[in-house]
Structures are given as C-alpha cells and as structure tokens.
Amino acid sequence: MGVHFSWYNDEKTVILIKFDPEWSWSDLEVMDREGDAMIESVPHPKVCYLIDASETNVVPHNLSPRRVKEVLDMGHPKSDLAVVVGMQTFVRLMLNIWLKFVPEAAERFVLVGSLEEAEAVLQQRLHELYGETATS
DSSP states (O other), X not given: OOEEEEESSTTSOEEEEEEXXXXXHHHHHHHHHHHHHHXXXXXXXXXXXXXXOTTOXXXXXXXXXXXXXXXXXXXXXXXXXXXXXXXXXHHXXXXXXXXXXXXXXXXXXXXXXXXXXXXXXXXXXXXXXXXXXXXX
C-alpha cells in the first residue's frame, strides 16, 4: 500500500499519514476509510493530521476534479487541521492549485518545510483545542 497510518501521539489526537514514493488514488480511498475508523475509535471532538509527503514526488494518473475534492474534503466531522511536511515542489504546486478550486479546504491545510515546523503548528492547534502538545 502506498499510504500508511499510525497515531502520532499517545493522546491519539494526531494521525500520521505517510506516503510511499509511489501511491494511487485507490490508496487514498483506503486511507479515507482507515482514517475514519481511527477517528471513530477515540472520544475526542477533533483529530489533526500530520501528513509526511517527503518520500513522494508524484501525483497519480487519472486526476479528476471529483477525486481532488474528495481528498481535500477530509469529510469526517471530527477532522481538523492537516499539516503537510516535506512536499516536493511539483506536488506542492499541484496541491496549491487544487486548494484554489476547493477554498473551503484551504483553511484546513498548512504546508511546512520541516518536521519541527509541523510539530510547532500542531502543538499550537492542539493547545487551542485541548491544552496539550502534539508530541507528548
């Protein structure tokens, strides 16, 4: 599978999503179901995401506006901020373009250049939500 999930912190308020160098849209569909199951397994009203895209520099074929909207929607009601780290230039450019077409998703995505930046953003958001940090 091209996309992997795990909890990033002991409190289970951040899901780590790690992309392999090669991934597909079907991997993202599985990701959505697995992520929803993880979110449902915890009592928290909101769960954030740390998306590690450092290993990939591709966008799968068969790109369609419907698929882009589905991915960016992160439709679970408990989904909160998604911090993306390590995104290659081409993939970052594509994401920025997609976010222009799905403006309601743009406020939930933060693109950063390092894990340290990602942790700082997540710590701030988790403090706002729960008074905790991302790396407890």
